Amino acid sequence: MQIDDAYYRQDAYLKEATSKVVAHEGEGGLLLEQSLFYPTGGGQPGDAGRLTWQGGSCDVINTVKSAEGHPLLLIAEGQDLPPVGAEVQQELDWARRYGHMRVHTALHLLSVVIPLEVSGGSIAAAKGRLDFNMPEAPEDKEALQEALQALIDQDLEVSESWITDAELDANPQLVKTMSVSPPRGSGRVRLVRIGTDAEQIDLQPCGGTHVKRTGEIGKIRLGKVEKKGRQNRRVYLHLED
Numbered sequence: 001m002q003i004d005d006a007y008y009r010q011d012a013y014l015k016e017a018t019s020k021v022v023a024h025e026g027e028g029g030l031l032l033e034q035s036l037f038y039p040t041g042g043g044q045p046g047d048a049g050r051l052t053w054q055g056g057s058c059d060v061i062n063t064v065k066s067a068e069g070h071p072l073l074l075i076a077e078g079q080d081l082p083p084v085g086a087e088v089q090q091e092l093d094w095a096r097r098y099g100h101m102r103v104h105t106a107l108h109l110l111s112v113v114i115p116l117e118v119s120g121g122s123i124a125a126a127k128g129r130l131d132f133n134m135p136e137a138p139e140d141k142e143a144l145q146e147a148l149q150a151l152i153d154q155d156l157e158v159s160e161s162w163i164t165d166a167e168l169d170a171n172p173q174l175v176k177t178m179s180v181s182p183p184r185g186s187g188r189v190r191l192v193r194i195g196t197d198a199e200q201i202d203l204q205p206c207g208g209t210h211v212k213r214t215g216e217i218g219k220i221r222l223g224k225v226e227k228k229g230r231q232n233r234r235v236y237l238h239l240e241d
Contacts, residue, residue, distance in 0.1 A: 006071060007036045007090075008047075009190075012101060012209040015094045021086050025066060028075045030082070035071035036090040037063040043107075043121040043128075044100055044208040049092040051075075053082045097209065099125030099239065105158055105210045106148070106217045106237055108194060112202050113147045114138070119232050123208075127223070127238045134233040137225050145222040155215035156195050162188045 007017045019032040037060060040046035046063035051073070058079040066072040075081055082088050103123050107130055111118055120131035138144055192210055195201035211217065223236030 006038075007034050008038045008071075008209060012097075013212075015092050017090050018087055019090060021082050021084050021088060023084060024081055025072060028077060028079075028081070029066075029072045030075065031066060031070055031072060032088070032090070035063070035073070036092055037071055037073055038097070038100075038209055039063045039065045039071040041065060042206065042208050044104055044123045046071075046074075047092060047097055049090065051082060051088045051090060053086045053088045056080055056082060058082070096125045098211075101209045101211045102217045102239060103128040103237070104206075104208050105194070105214060106152065106220055106239075108192065108202050108204065108206070108210075109148055109151050109214065109217075110235065110237055111204075112151065112194075113144050114235065120234075127236060129234055129236045131228055131232050131234045133231055135231050137227070137233060138235075141222055141225065145220070148222070149220060151201060152214045152217045152220065155213050156201055158210050158212055158214065159193050161191050161193065164188050 007014050007019075014036060017034070017036045019034045019036075022031040022033055024030050037047040037049060038044065040063065047060070048062060049060045051058050051060060058081065059076040060073045061076045062074045063071050064074065100123055103125070107121060107123065107128050110130055114130075114132055114134070117133040118130050119133055122129055189205050190207055191203055192206040192208075193200060193203045194214065217239070219240040221238045221240050223238055225236075226234040228234050
């Protein structure tokens with residue numbers, strides 16, 4: 001059996017899907033033909049949820065990438081794995097995933113209102129942060145928060161397109177994050193666009209999951225700004241609803 005394109009890349013809003021077990025890997029890991037679960041990468045945590053099959057069920061506590069780069073589902077210790085070849089029903093921990101989607105898209109917009117090189121980042125279900133090459137702290141954090149909320153409230157479209165590795169190499173300005181390499185390997189790279197072609201707010205390589213419109217992010221609050229070395233500052237973002 002072959003491992004096909006993942007469900008989470010086809011539709012980030014899909015909450016349930018069926019697939020077949022391709023292999024067991026390591027202690028408590030398994031591979032599916034098509035995974036609903038996003039694997040840890042690009043600052044976004046791996047998905048969790050549940051699998052059920054004829055005669056059994058188990059909890060997925062995390063998803064990481066296998067040696068070949070496919071989503072590897074990690075099963076809670078002490079629980080049975082579905083047999084290879086079994087058809088399973090995948091059920092996503094949707095509240096957690098949707099929080100990741102809202103925060104991830106909000107962080108893309110944060111990189112718009114703070115137009116500096118990004119040196120790191122992290123995403124959780126209710127908050128996230130970006131590290132910027134920012135020698136001096138921002139003079140007016142409240143103004144940044146207001147500018148970010150204004151972009152969110154425009155309810156901008158979030159879409160994707162694809163370019164080749166060569167096209168990305170020819171346009172290095174698309175890469176904002178210095179610490180995370182764009183998702184390469186298949187010969188093409190996914191771009192996430194906020195806004196339209198005519199009125200584009202942001203465009204950057206990204207393999208993560210996002211909301212369809214910025215209005216889904218809701219109200220946000222910028223938290224503390226921490227100094228992280230001589231050149232870097234960490235800016236925290238929180239979902240407020």
